[in-house]
Amino acid sequence: MATKTIRVEYLTRVEGEGALDLEVNDGRVSSVQLNIFEPPRFFEAFLRGRGYTETPDIVARICGICPIAYQMSAVHAIENAFGVAVDGQLRALRRLIYCGEWIESHSLHVIMLHAPDFLGFPDAIQMAREHGDVVRNGLALKKAGNELMRVLGGREIHPVNVKAGGFYRVPSRAELAPVAESLARAHELAVSLVRWVAAFQFPQFERDYEFVALRHPDEYPFNEGRLVSNRDIDIDIADYETQFEERHVAHSTALHSLVKRRGAYLVGPLARYALNFDRLPASVQALAREAGLGPVCRNPFQSIIVRALEIVYACEEARRLIAAYEPPSLAAVAFTPRAGTGVGCTEAPRGICWHRYDFDTEGTIQMARIVPPTSQNQPSIEADLAAVATSVLDQPDEFIRGRCEQTIRNYDPCISCSAHFLKLSVHRT
């Protein structure tokens, strides 16, 4: 019996620390383990005994790339528990700050972390020697996203201006005017980016995923909607635990999420796109078709195109929101805390981010549960890896290792968030 092991000791160009072990027996992939050795972070435990006012600033610390996702899921959960409705311009400002996070996070991943895989460069620095304009444009896109985060959130990393009920302070129209100018330029750059990534050579690979995402009656989803899948899940976000479960696996400090009695599912850009194509503006739908995509994309390597399309969408949506903006008279809705349970679920750049909190009468957290997107995608990443590795087993180990790392980066995994996440090892026997 021939055994072969391919190991990636430390996965680069991802957020956080993990590794991959691939075991091959008699020419078949027998085991794939995505080892997440980022230490457990215990945020759910930190939150117990903390007041609702502290929650958005604590959960923002879970991630430096997608703090808005954690803040938004938290404030929606708090408002759900206390019976608070946030609408009008305050709701619009929440969509606007989320646009900033998508632009910043997706631009970083598409250009700085993922594109080098398709062009044969070890990193973005080497890629910049031949594609300097693209990398400069990527930095400009990221800057536009950061600017939006800074104006609305007070700062781009771990913003401090988000609270239950709204914001501590809302911007004036004059403060948003220069941001709108940056976004006009960013929109042009994003459209060019879609055309650039669409021309990459993609591996012929598809899987029949169960896509899971929010779906809203009118909008491409950020903060609100029902939780739906392409296999008949259509539930209120409060019923998440009736359909999904988390399991501990020995090789990961991140829990694995599964659809009960069914298994792996996929969250993030491919899922949002497949379940909400009809909610994209006609301009973005047309750009998707020009890029060669239909309304559903099952090739995870083409997720780079979908992310670029979502940057275009976020730029368009942000410009629309700014054009319609009238500063609200109050920066936040007033409310009184009460005992109860609240649930929030929003679309982080990497997929749904689900929160549930139990509060006492003072609004102090008694129990917290946070399900980040990367832990939900782990079983799907491992299934992709098994299938991708099987398709290239006749190739040298270095090729297999590179293709496997690319497969993982298809997901833009945020290991730090999930650690509740990379090294690759292939074991052949």
Next chain:
Amino acid sequence: MTGTGDQAIALRKVLVIGLGNTDRGDDAVGARVAQDLLGSLPADVPVIARRGDMLSLIEDWDGYDALVCVDAAAPLEGPGRIHRIDLRAGALPKGISLTSSHAWGLAQAIELARTLHLAPREIIVYAIEGGSFEPGAALTPAVAAAARVVAERILAEVHRLRYDSIEEVSDA
């Protein structure tokens, strides 16, 4: 240092950045130096502290002629050991670890910016070797002492950089 005499010379624009996580022991040394320099530098020389997204530094130093960065380094010779690295001479030395646990560290940000011609012409990096990077810990005494020394040296460094002097600052 900002009298009318200075204005006539067309001083070069200089930026000072202290890097590090203030909640991770000696990793905070860059931020400590930045704090120590507040109020001591000429009015046209900003000093800022940064943590987290190193790629955004390229935005911070846009338009500056010269940059002084202070960061903690992994232990090599001993806590508090000061390394002055003049990047006109090339890349950061391999032996000095200024990498981030995330995808982009200071070294990568500087290398990318130089590749794209988005970096200040002159970059001086002060790397101070740390001893302990425990969450919540204070600076170790040797590193705190090194921070004070580096702050003093940066005052002289900034003076030289503003006037584009050929004077060199010696290594530690």
